[in-house]
Amino acid sequence: MKKFFSIFLTLFLPLSFTNVSKAAGHMEAEVIHWWTSGGEQAAISQFAEAWQEMGNTWIDTAITGGDNARGTTVNRIIGGNPPTAAQFNISKQFVDLVEQGLLQSLEEVASAEGWRDFIYPPELIETCEFEGEFYCVPVNIHSWQWMWINNDVYKQVGLPVPQTFEEFLAGAPKIQEAGIIPLALGGQTWQESGMFGVVSSSILGFPHMQKIFRDKDVDTLRDGRFADVLNTYRELNAFTDEGSPGRLWNDTTAMVIEGKAAMQVMGDWARGEFAVAGKEAMVDYSCIIPGKEKYVALGGDVFVFPKNDDPKVKDVQLAMASMMVNPTVQAKFNNAKGSLPMRLDVDTSAADACMQMGLDLIQNPDAIMRESDDWNTPAFTNAWDDIISEFRNDPNYTVAQVMDDLEGVLTSGL
């Protein structure tokens, strides 16, 4: 009976999903990803459901932590048992795999469906394209460039909600006097360096950042403005609490939600925490893109499709890639994930005030900011982040020393 039912599903369900092409035959796909929290699970299951509606089987291999998941993927590729699809970030993380010819080219479906015409912003194409062929599918855009602010705290002390880090610093002592932690920051390297990235880009602007991280221009690093950033960062850190080291990002967000802290700098995934707590955007909390020039950072996720000895797998992979960029699937997925879609023709009517802000901003090409890991290897960005984290935690590590060490990383050729 069970078998009959599954045959029934296989035969008839594809018909109900006419938007997605290539629904021929039953296909089985194993997908490695690291989306394990509540909101993330809801998002990936949108992909899984769409895939199953096409009459296929989705084998979910969720692995906690991006590092672990990527490590598993690489191990399995090298071990000769690759998954059908695997998650990476919009970055240089998977370049080695492409260069070693371990990934399936998606060019066939990309040119047939005209991916180059609808993927937006076009920087995403650059991430996925190697020698004129597509090797990854961008699925969403996540931006780090946000300050999350508890409005009640600012009402309580009688200050307006700050729009820049300077304004925040000006009001911070007053918040501290009221017995509230001005800045909630989780003391893990990625959170520390993530906030540093937001501080530096909001002060320096994207062109300046690009000169440093893409062109590795030492003179730009040395022109004095970067030292200002370091000083601002140190000033900000004076307003964190001593419980910071090792604290998880969502525990830190909870401090802002509960009004124990006034502000957190965190990516747009923090919005999910506010939503789960029943808080309303711009009423209970503010989401601010700090700085005079406002940017959307181009972070996010891609899926790659490792080559497989079995030639049939290629069709499965192309079908899945096509499914992931489908506008209907994109709308469902990104609404669940709280991220921005990778194309503009997607229904985003469910977006809240914060997400709408991001959607408006991303339409302006000048407001799109690429991040260091878009140009640099993980070895480079991690060496850089180590220095930032150490700068935050070691008061004896002077700005001059940090500048020397940062220059060392910049010129290391990592």
Next chain:
Amino acid sequence: MSKFRNIASIIALLPMIIISLTVFIGCIIYSFIYSLTNSKLIPVTNFVGFDQYQRLFKQRKWDVAVENIFIYGFVFTIGCLIIGFLLAVLIDQKIRGESLFRTIFLYPYAMSFVVTGLVWKWVLNPTFGLENSMHMWGFGWFELDWLVNRDLAIYAVCIAAVWQGAGFVMVLMLAGLRGIDEDIWKSLSIEGVAKWKSYLFVILPMLRPMVVTAIVLIAAGVVKVYDLILALTSGGPGYATTTPAMYVMENFFQRANLGQAFAASIIMFISVVCILAPWAFYEFYLRNKNAAN
């Protein structure tokens, strides 16, 4: 006859010998070869000489890691031995409810390092741990910020590790103490030797095999300490509590920097050999030879 027994045992051990040779020695050679390449995400044979080693020794983080492993190794080993021995001696006083105490003291050892790490993370956390409780009970002067103080964080790790390891040493020592002949105690009391003196100068030297076993087991744990620190501090604050093993793992999995990870692991291996070789030579070769003579 004894020769035959030896052959039989060698045959029985053969699979183990082959596995150790191929897996351990083979992997060491493999690691060394790839430590000379600039492998990033996957191993490639693009040789760059000793660049990875040069880079390694320039890392501030590696220096911190090496310093930490020495602090941790020293404090953890000594701490476990002293506390373990003291506990064993106390339990050896024919106390009531001995098995209960033995269970209590050994219990931490049954936990994984991850659990130990998390428990101590909460105890030592200044905002909701012991410090906070003491403040709420009215002891406002109480301060316990080791975990978030970059100079003391590594000692906080040591506390957690000793808490877990001491019970194990206690059991080893207790077994040794129970093996001491009653006659020795009788003669010691006839001579009128003070109890603490008997323990320190007569019994302890007799426990030498136990002490050696304990040190070997503890030392093996020192070199590979990883999960405890990951759970307790994740190497923080900053990278103040990072260790060589963490450095290797990080470069392997997070940083897609295989060449660097291989180089660091080879250096770890060489240092362990350098420390263990003279001692092993003495313990297992010279002593046997002396005994045979």
